[in-house]
Amino acid sequence: MLRFIRRMLLLAGETAGKIKLAFVLSFVESLLSNVPIFAVLYIFTKILDQSIVPMDAWFSGGIMLAAVIVRCILRRIFVALQSGTGYDICARERISIGDRFKRFPMSYFTEGNKGSVTSAVSIDLLFIEEHGMGALDKVINGYISIFIGAVLLFVMDWRIALVSLAMSLISLYALEKVQLVGKVQSKIRQHQQASLTSAVLEYVQGISVIKAFNISGDRAKAVKDTIERTRDHAIDYEEKFTPPSSLYQACFSIATALIVLLATVFCYQGSMDMSVMLMLLIYVFYMYIPVKALSTLTSQIRVMEAGLNRYEKLLNVPIIDKDGRDIALNRFDIEFNNVTFAYAEEQKAALTDISFTVPEKSMTALVGVSGSGKSTIANLIVRFWDVQQGEVLVGGVNVKEMTCDSLLKNMSMVFQKVYLFNDTIMNNIKFGKADATFEEVVAAAKRARCHDFIMALEKGYDTVVGEGGSTLSGGEKQRVSIARAILKDAPIVLLDEATASVDPDNEKHIQLAINELVKNKTLVIIAHRLSTIRNADQILVIDNGTLAQQGTHDELMKQGGHYRNLWDKRSMARSWKINAAAELQLDKQAVSSTT
Numbered sequence: 001m002l003r004f005i006r007r008m009l010l011l012a013g014e015t016a017g018k019i020k021l022a023f024v025l026s027f028v029e030s031l032l033s034n035v036p037i038f039a040v041l042y043i044f045t046k047i048l049d050q051s052i053v054p055m056d057a058w059f060s061g062g063i064m065l066a067a068v069i070v071r072c073i074l075r076r077i078f079v080a081l082q083s084g085t086g087y088d089i090c091a092r093e094r095i096s097i098g099d100r101f102k103r104f105p106m107s108y109f110t111e112g113n114k115g116s117v118t119s120a121v122s123i124d125l126l127f128i129e130e131h132g133m134g135a136l137d138k139v140i141n142g143y144i145s146i147f148i149g150a151v152l153l154f155v156m157d158w159r160i161a162l163v164s165l166a167m168s169l170i171s172l173y174a175l176e177k178v179q180l181v182g183k184v185q186s187k188i189r190q191h192q193q194a195s196l197t198s199a200v201l202e203y204v205q206g207i208s209v210i211k212a213f214n215i216s217g218d219r220a221k222a223v224k225d226t227i228e229r230t231r232d233h234a235i236d237y238e239e240k241f242t243p244p245s246s247l248y249q250a251c252f253s254i255a256t257a258l259i260v261l262l263a264t265v266f267c268y269q270g271s272m273d274m275s276v277m278l279m280l281l282i283y284v285f286y287m288y289i290p291v292k293a294l295s296t297l298t299s300q301i302r303v304m305e306a307g308l309n310r311y312e313k314l315l316n317v318p319i320i321d322k323d324g325r326d327i328a329l330n331r332f333d334i335e336f337n338n339v340t341f342a343y344a345e346e347q348k349a350a351l352t353d354i355s356f357t358v359p360e361k362s363m364t365a366l367v368g369v370s371g372s373g374k375s376t377i378a379n380l381i382v383r384f385w386d387v388q389q390g391e392v393l394v395g396g397v398n399v400k401e402m403t404c405d406s407l408l409k410n411m412s413m414v415f416q417k418v419y420l421f422n423d424t425i426m427n428n429i430k431f432g433k434a435d436a437t438f439e440e441v442v443a444a445a446k447r448a449r450c451h452d453f454i455m456a457l458e459k460g461y462d463t464v465v466g467e468g469g470s471t472l473s474g475g476e477k478q479r480v481s482i483a484r485a486i487l488k489d490a491p492i493v494l495l496d497e498a499t500a501s502v503d504p505d506n507e508k509h510i511q512l513a514i515n516e517l518v519k520n521k522t523l524v525i526i527a528h529r530l531s532t533i534r535n536a537d538q539i540l541v542i543d544n545g546t547l548a549q550q551g552t553h554d555e556l557m558k559q560g561g562h563y564r565n566l567w568d569k570r571s572m573a574r575s576w577k578i579n580a581a582a583e584l585q586l587d588k589q590a591v592s593s594t595t
């Protein structure tokens with residue numbers, strides 16, 4: 001438990017001083033809580049001496065009242081010092097860990113850690129913020145009461161003190177067992193929580209697929225199994241926790257009974273004053289209350305400690321730009337020098353010995369079949385992952401030498417799969433530049449060709465778009481994300497062109513928006529449209545993680561090989577689409593003319 005106090009103070013950081021002061025007040029308050037006992041003892045002694053006068057009653061009453069008043073004041077200050085401290089600490093930690101997540105290697109999130117990350121930041125910190133300070137207070141109070149109780153008992157009667165000490169030692173043994181159960185079970189419980197969070201997250205995130213393929217039964221079963229395992233574990237926990245916890249509680253009940261019995265016997269035999277006996281009879285029922293609470297606290301503390309362990313693990317995840325410096329770039333070309341990269345050690349390399357240069361303010365198109373490694377190249381430029389061999393240079397600087405912040409402030413990314421936050425359109429665009437004015441946001445939206453559809457919405461820029469941007473169409477989301485990138489106005493643009501077919505009107509708008517975004521920028525585009533590919537200053541043909549060909553459209557068409565095959569296939573697919581659309585149109589006309 002002392003370890004827990006130390007860890008909480010460490011977590012508190014600069015607010016630890018407040019908590020320490022609160023402990024001191026709690027100690028004084030604990031001392032004062034014994035004042036009524038002495039006041040009663042004083043009255044008993046006077047009664048037994050037959051020397052009591054009305055003034056004695058006033059005196060005792062006055063002392064008790066004064067103690068109560070001082071305790072109320074101390075408690076008030078204590079609460080003011082402590083209340084909110086837990087919430088403050090956890091809010092601060094959540095914000096700082098949120099910042100840190102940005103610097104985690106992307107692999108951390110793709111390796112099945114989402115459940116434990118979510119549990120650590122939500123469930124664990126929630127438990128700590130709600131119970132941490134209260135538990136600290138009770139632990140400190142419990143220890144102080146043990147100390148004060150032991151001193152008082154020795155002052156009153158050493159034989160009774162020894163009985164209490166013996167029972168306390170047995171209770172310590174039981175408490176040790178409680179802690180042992182807590183230690184084992186809290187790990188299982190935590191693992192179970194993370195599995196449950198992962199299962200629910202996956203179920204909710206995949207709900208559209210689950211509905212579309214009518215597989216809710218199977219997936220629901222996976223979540224149901226996890227819920228049932230969580231329930232079984234909770235029951236198992238209670239079963240294992242109850243025996244040592246009951247023994248712990250029983251020790252104090254037995255100690256109380258023994259003290260009552262022995263005090264009466266000693267008094268009857270004449271080896272104890274009647275006043276001491278009476279005081280013991282009162283004190284004994286009150287003395288063990290704070291100590292008894294320690295057994296339930298033990299399990300709470302174990303849960304909090306396991307939470308702290310998981311949270312500290314997050315703090316110990318090596319951040320990708322630990323050795324990075326804030327470097328201001330003065331040119332914006334990109335260079336890959338003999339880059340070889342695999343997503344995981346045991347995996348086949350996604351890129352093998354790739355070298356190329358993207359000159360500043362030029363347009364480079366990445367083309368290749370699905371899975372060839374185009375997105376991987378983009379991932380390495382923005383340093384979502386680090387290369388194992390070779391180097392990636394941006395503006396002549398190895399990205400490994402830069403902090404993520406100083407690198408990414410030079411980049412705008414427009415992904416194929418756009419994610420908008422459950423917030424207003426205004427704030428979603430402002431992600432590009434947090435301090436942008438309303439006018440700047442509107443100007444960016446106009447250039448991204450989304451101002452008109454935003455104004456047509458009931459609340460305009462204040463419309464909340466739903467999680468992931470669910471209330472907007474795919475094309476609209478794309479344009480909002482382009483507005484975001486235009487507002488950021490970074491010198492390098494990475495663009496993953498949409499493959500999903502959008503209607504021609506939307507496609508025209510998106511193309512105009514992209515044209516605005518890429519003016520005078522270094523552009524790397526994962527290209528799917530023939531028009532884009534043809535216009536590129538340079539085309540990199542990626543095949544099975546290698547750079548198969550490099551050149552302009554005309555050069556590559558002359559060379560033949562991969563590029564020509566790709567181009568022919570795409571041209572053919574396009575003409576199929578056009579023919580199919582024309583046939584559909586003819587069919588429609590035929591139908592309408594016959595009706």
Ligand SMILES: Nc1ncnc2c1ncn2[C@@H]1O[C@H](COP(=O)(O)OP(=O)(O)OP(=O)(O)O)[C@@H](O)[C@H]1O
Pocket residue numbers: 110343344350368369370371372373374375376377
């Ligand atoms: N996060 C990841 N973890 C492990 N392997 C990955 C990961 N992302 C991609 N890969 C693998 O790396 C290889 C290259 O994938 P990449 O996404 O770069 O291809 P791509 O050319 O962009 O494909 P597409 O056009 O379908 O998006 C593939 O074999 C893919 O399975």
